[in-house]
Amino acid sequence: MFDYTKMEIVVGVFVVLGLAALGYLSISIGGLRLRPGETYRVSARFSDVGGLKAHASVKIAGVTIGRVESIRLADYYGQVELAIRRDVPLPKDTIASIATTGLLGDSHVALSPGSAEANLADGDRISHTEPAVNITDLIGRTAFGNAGAPPPDAGVKP
Amino acid sequence: MSLFLGATLRRLPQRPFRPRLAVAAIEMIGARSLGVVMLAATFTGLVLALQGYSVLVRFGSENLVGSLVALSLTRELAPVLAALMVTARAGSAMTATIGNMAVTEQIDALKSLAVDPVHHLAVPRLVGCVVSLPLLTAIFSLTGVAAAYLFGVSVLGLDGRDFMSNVRSSVAWSDVSIGLWKSLIFGVVIAWIATFRGFGTWGGALGVGRATSRTVVDTAIVVLCGDYVVTALLSR
Numbered sequence: 001m002f003d004y005t006k007m008e009i010v011v012g013v014f015v016v017l018g019l020a021a022l023g024y025l026s027i028s029i030g031g032l033r034l035r036p037g038e039t040y041r042v043s044a045r046f047s048d049v050g051g052l053k054a055h056a057s058v059k060i061a062g063v064t065i066g067r068v069e070s071i072r073l074a075d076y077y078g079q080v081e082l083a084i085r086r087d088v089p090l091p092k093d094t095i096a097s098i099a100t101t102g103l104l105g106d107s108h109v110a111l112s113p114g115s116a117e118a119n120l121a122d123g124d125r126i127s128h129t130e131p132a133v134n135i136t137d138l139i140g141r142t143a144f145g146n147a148g149a150p151p152p153d154a155g156v157k158p
Numbered sequence: 159m160s161l162f163l164g165a166t167l168r169r170l171p172q173r174p175f176r177p178r179l180a181v182a183a184i185e186m187i188g189a190r191s192l193g194v195v196m197l198a199a200t201f202t203g204l205v206l207a208l209q210g211y212s213v214l215v216r217f218g219s220e221n222l223v224g225s226l227v228a229l230s231l232t233r234e235l236a237p238v239l240a241a242l243m244v245t246a247r248a249g250s251a252m253t254a255t256i257g258n259m260a261v262t263e264q265i266d267a268l269k270s271l272a273v274d275p276v277h278h279l280a281v282p283r284l285v286g287c288v289v290s291l292p293l294l295t296a297i298f299s300l301t302g303v304a305a306a307y308l309f310g311v312s313v314l315g316l317d318g319r320d321f322m323s324n325v326r327s328s329v330a331w332s333d334v335s336i337g338l339w340k341s342l343i344f345g346v347v348i349a350w351i352a353t354f355r356g357f358g359t360w361g362g363a364l365g366v367g368r369a370t371s372r373t374v375v376d377t378a379i380v381v382l383c384g385d386y387v388v389t390a391l392l393s394r
Contacts, residue, residue: 011185018293018296021299028326029232055332153309
């Protein structure tokens with residue numbers, strides 16, 4: 001007689017193992033949010049988004065508090081939509097800047113909270129932004145020994 | 159050939175459901191491929207870690223080994239290699255089983271008993287493949303990353319926390335979902351080609367051998383080309 005129960009147990013163990021792996025991969029490593037209501041969205045306009053990519057992290061004091069949802073062009077500015085964790089309120093005068101982890105690291109959005117009483121609500125825009133630091137520019141200026149002065153071709157318009 | 163896939167899909171919701179056949183198919187395709195898939199995953203993870211390390215250490219960014227291994231596994235290698243292992247192990251067996259039934263006229267016997275052979279033979283195998291492949295792919299990714307982690311920490315002297323935080327920050331849900339979509343598609347492809355070749359077998363024992371080897375070659379080619387097409391379509 002073919003042992004059907006044993007086979008069922010084997011299949012059960014396999015499916016449970018597979019689902020556990022799938023769950024761990026999606027939630028712990030993939031960062032899948034099962035409850036999308038945990039975040040709120042704010043936007044920010046930058047004159048230069050540098051190497052920022054969608055899904056990059058949003059940090060305050062180096063702690064990740066959200067993700068970059070999308071980046072698009074709006075009025076010739078880079079409009080960046082941020083999804084911020086609901087338990088982190090941001091004052092209205094928060095400053096958003098684009099920073100890089102290490103010299104070759106990934107770009108992320110760094111927020112420095114201000115001191116305003118009112119907080120940003122869902123859908124609001126951060127009005128104070130600083131563009132990404134252009135490392136090539138910086139190195140060029142340092143190499144030519146006039147750090148702080150405008151780059152050599154600053155006044156030249158093609 | 160697409161008519162055959164259509165015929166299989168049309169019979170999918172048809173009664174009577176045969177859960178026992180589907181469970182048997184999952185056992186044959188999924189549970190029994192677990193060992194070989196984990197073995198392949200372990201060594202894929204090791205090779206990626208070693209290769210990635212030797213390149214990245216020149217730039218002093220050897221901590222990115224975690225990102226490299228995890229991203230390439232979840233997006234590309236796990237679905238493709240799991241599909242190839244399942245093809246070699248289970249796809250060939252499916253064709254051989256059905257093909258042998260075809261050349262010994264057992265399929266005609268099923269028909270004369272008023273049992274729809276496609277419903278009886280192809281549908282459970284399709285279900286088995288579609289259920290098993292995503293699970294095997296997830297297990298492949300995790301095993302590969304775990305192997306790379308153990309190797310990286312114990313042999314290459316990487317920092318375990320850095321490794322895992324790089325893995326977590328680099329792999330997004332979109333990467334995991336691309337891998338899972340691929341594995342679903344490959345599951346359909348494997349079952350489709352294997353059962354189609356099985357039903358089309360003719361010419362005795364020689365024919366069974368021919369059909370089996372064609373299944374493995376065809377599926378491998380479709381999986382590799384399909385991987386490129388899916389990656390090109392899904393990544394912007």
